[in-house]
Amino acid sequence: MISGTTRDATKLLVIGRFFLFLLAAEMAFPNPTVRHFRWNVESIFWSPDCIENSVMAINGKFPGPTIRAKAGDTVVVRLTNKLNTEGVVIHWHGIGQRGTPWMDGTASISQCPINPGETFIYTFVVDKPGTYFYHGHYGMQRSAGLYGSLIVEAAAAEPFQYDGEFNILMSDWWHRSVHEQEIGLSSVPFRWINEPDSLLINGRGQYNCSLAAGTCKFEGAEQCAPYILTVHPNKTYRLRLASTTALASLNVAVENHKMVVVEADGNYVEPFEVDDLYIYSGESYSVLIKTDQDPTKNYWISAGVIGRKPNTTQALTLLNYVSVHAGHLPGSPPPAVPRWDDFVRMKSFAQKLRSISRNSAALSPPPVRPHRRIALLNTQNLFLGQIKWAINNISLSLPPTPYLGSIRYKLRAAFDPSPPPESFPDGYDITVPAANRNCTVGNGVYMLGFNTTVDVVLQNANALAANTSEVHPWHLHGHNFWVVGYGDGRFVEGLSEKGFNVKDSPVRNTAVVFPYGWTAVRFVADNPGAWAFHCHLEPHLHMGMGVVLAEGVDRLRQIPAGALRCGLMADMPANRTVGG
Amino acid sequence: MISGTTRDATKLLVIGRFFLFLLAAEMAFPNPTVRHFRWNVESIFWSPDCIENSVMAINGKFPGPTIRAKAGDTVVVRLTNKLNTEGVVIHWHGIGQRGTPWMDGTASISQCPINPGETFIYTFVVDKPGTYFYHGHYGMQRSAGLYGSLIVEAAAAEPFQYDGEFNILMSDWWHRSVHEQEIGLSSVPFRWINEPDSLLINGRGQYNCSLAAGTCKFEGAEQCAPYILTVHPNKTYRLRLASTTALASLNVAVENHKMVVVEADGNYVEPFEVDDLYIYSGESYSVLIKTDQDPTKNYWISAGVIGRKPNTTQALTLLNYVSVHAGHLPGSPPPAVPRWDDFVRMKSFAQKLRSISRNSAALSPPPVRPHRRIALLNTQNLFLGQIKWAINNISLSLPPTPYLGSIRYKLRAAFDPSPPPESFPDGYDITVPAANRNCTVGNGVYMLGFNTTVDVVLQNANALAANTSEVHPWHLHGHNFWVVGYGDGRFVEGLSEKGFNVKDSPVRNTAVVFPYGWTAVRFVADNPGAWAFHCHLEPHLHMGMGVVLAEGVDRLRQIPAGALRCGLMADMPANRTVGG
Incomplete structure (x- = not known):
């Protein structure tokens, strides 16, 4: 144990170092901003897939709020745990936490759980532009719905250009509570959680809906109403895709639209074009799409389970050309999900990723x-x-x-x-x-x-x-x-x-x-x-x-x-x- | 902050005082014992009322183990929290905790929640004989099943005698998880938990069973199989009744057998005889019954909801005279539950309680x-x-x-x-x-x-x-x-x-x-x-x-x-x- 005086001196030294770090950040990034958020974590009733469930929410909403910042900014999240008996932490997935490892938000590793009633202030620099997300990292609280998007905009020019962007956070959903899931996983005999009941796009899905039976809805103000992407024709859009699924590996496609992959996990990649994209839990991508198709139609955006034998309805939403009614359905069926066990195809996709070699982003x-x-x-x-x-x-x-x-x-x-x-x-x-x-x-x-x-x-x-x-x-x-x-x-x-x-x-x-x-x-x-x-x-x-x-x-x-x-x-x- | 030396001195002083206290206890109680328990708290699947649910258990059982000690003993419970994300505390209901207020087991009041993976050692003296129980005192963990009996036997003669005893802990049970119950209670609009799905006697009940339809079972090895009291004829038995219900007030009766109330909440009372007994959550009683009825028959033991408009099947088990088959049903219907809103009758019962005035127990x-x-x-x-x-x-x-x-x-x-x-x-x-x-x-x-x-x-x-x-x-x-x-x-x-x-x-x-x-x-x-x-x-x-x-x-x-x-x-x- 060090004495009070030494401790105070050390404290000044550490605070000094921290400001030096901020100063260095300020030199690297023009006009860095401190972005403040106040979050309450609580469980609420919510209907992610049109079926009511208990969900871990932030500020009364599921998913949690999207954080948008610019590279070099400091993000300050004042998080209060409003749960009754559960601790909580939030991991900022993909953020380096250089110099602030205690802000990584992993229970048992970087910090103690924040207990009910307590407030913890997460403070960290987002030094790298990219598509990220955040999520609970205690027990199975991520599965319970504790997640949201974290988008770090570039402070400098990026190696690609686009006219607009959308942010899509993929997840999977179970009707059985995570508490029961956890018990099952520890039980003898073992009880598996089974395949997800639904897939969610930005926290919205439709349990067991059937296009054939006409039970899928693409309009309305329900909590489960799809997140529809409205676009102008002949533009380039950046889709920021991230997957915080608990279990599902996904194949994502935009009907009739090629995707050019330009970013993976906050790192620029050598661009390559694909018809569909494989995304595994924990990953993120940016893809560029050109809205060069018939602008009098809408197009399916789909995600389906691969890698495990699927038993979950494909997730669907719409790419809506602005002159068409938002909920108007395409005449064509949604893109078919590739065979779930076509690992050769999955590996081929993985092998396409190369670090960018062009210009300043190399x-x-x-x-x-x-x-x-x-x-x-x-x-x-x-x-x-x-x-x-x-x-x-x-x-x-x-x-x-x-x-x-x-x-x-x-x-x-x-x-x-x-x-x-x-x-x-x-x-x-x-x-x-x-x-x-x-x-x-x-x-x-x-x-x-x-x-x-x-x-x-x-x-x-x-x-x-x-x-x-x-x-x-x-x-x-x-x-x-x-x-x-x-x-x-x-x-x-x-x-x-x-x-x-x-x-x-x-x-x-x-x-x-x-x-x-x-x-x-x-x-x-x-x-x-x-x-x-x-x-x-x-x-x-x-x-x-x-x-x-x-x-x-x-x-x-x-x-x-x-x-x-x-x-x-x-x-x-x-x-x-x-x-x- | 005090220096290390002072702290050590204080520590010795405090430890000294503690031993003085133990010494004093030893003088008051012959041969006090230190009783050690190791408990793991975890959630498991269990079927309290024949319907499977998640239940908070101790050492893999519901309800938790019964603690039996003698007045003057020290109880040491080494409690490890094996839950995934929930803190836990245990309150020793009715124990005075004189000199150990930090052992009272109330989150936010006497101690911090014991976090997952942590171990806390409860150490306290049970200085007063009586019928007690313990239970979770954090969020609604008591409702989740975290409870058990705590019986402190008298070290000296008691003001009544009996030949045998039974311990009956009453509770109520919901199929909806306490997590969802908690959300409902905080929701706008409010969602009430409603009346219990079942009443439990020592953690055992039968959801919605009907004697008329013959769907109640009184034999078997199921987790929900009733706790049957087997007695010899012409003896006096002490029934230790305690209620840890979340909501229900109860009326308890033993068919054809008078009950003489002799203890309330660990305090002797002037004995009085009743046909049935009102017990509210948090209370305990000892009653004496004489097994003076026809020993070729079994008799109903029943508990029903009063005080609120009931919507829960009466809890039933059997007083089994030893020569009769344990599961043999009485020919007669179970005791009728008094009108739920007969508050005059309830008050009359409450007014009967008087502190004992006789001899040493006064x-x-x-x-x-x-x-x-x-x-x-x-x-x-x-x-x-x-x-x-x-x-x-x-x-x-x-x-x-x-x-x-x-x-x-x-x-x-x-x-x-x-x-x-x-x-x-x-x-x-x-x-x-x-x-x-x-x-x-x-x-x-x-x-x-x-x-x-x-x-x-x-x-x-x-x-x-x-x-x-x-x-x-x-x-x-x-x-x-x-x-x-x-x-x-x-x-x-x-x-x-x-x-x-x-x-x-x-x-x-x-x-x-x-x-x-x-x-x-x-x-x-x-x-x-x-x-x-x-x-x-x-x-x-x-x-x-x-x-x-x-x-x-x-x-x-x-x-x-x-x-x-x-x-x-x-x-x-x-x-x-x-x-x-």
């Missing part, structure tokens, strides 16, 4: 070789009869004390101090269920050398059932990574990396791992903090499918006490500094 | 006059369109920082420092809805002089709807009170108290207020701490029907940090002492 290629390579085997296992997802045979069970504090303040009892495994047995056969069906649960941390380059190879395998391997979109907090390679089968150390793209591999924060394949990502551990890296499917994370990474935590001077006062940290002396 | 009469009289008007009002219950026009809204810490450490921003009103306008007409339908919300505290005698007159009134006044069982934490009087209409200061019984008024922790009437209680504010005093109906408390009292908090040396590290206390230096 992104650096990855360092040519890593300092360390970690292989993470993704398996489905049993623990005390419960079905779990495990990484190198350990299913993640988050501790009550946030890692950021327990690492910084050396609370050695807070989590398992032994390093989790970096690899898995050479002889592991990824094509069949695990020979040893049992895994352990754990909460160890991959400690990364500060500023080192790290490769992670995400190795998919067979789940518990024979001939089953699932899609897992892995999301990394606090960093972007280069997706240096995909492969089928097992990654072969010394061989597979020869095929890595270290020239123009796409920069992202989420990368999908295909069934029976591997995905390799590379990043530089240059952001002091403790960071989640996990499958972005909500039930999978809930079942333990994630790891925790940390780097440079000792470089953080002090962490706002308000972020960390729980678990073992509750007994620490107060060290309030900036923020929080 | 309880002291109340001090003849109080130092202070507080009148609390119970009304139903509106606040921003929401329906609330208000006390002297203030609806209680609990703050995130527990009062015990904010009073002790003078965190003046933690709650409204202005004292709440001690009375209500002379001209208030209790027979009609409030002229001003609006109330305010607040969180002020009634600060009581230490060791002073306080009267509280609970004045009922008309609710929002005309010709409606409800039953409210008020429960006081940390104290017993003498129920010095009941009256119809409005309490008239200077006149009504002339009728107070200050000779043998019953000692209790819960007292019912009848429609359009008043109930007066007297207690000595001799237990340092912050204490809830509230309507024990779960939705009513949730809608603000309670107050907070505090006395002698400055006499508490230090409070375990683990109990209080939340809200504004999160920024306080750690002051860990004993316990917690």
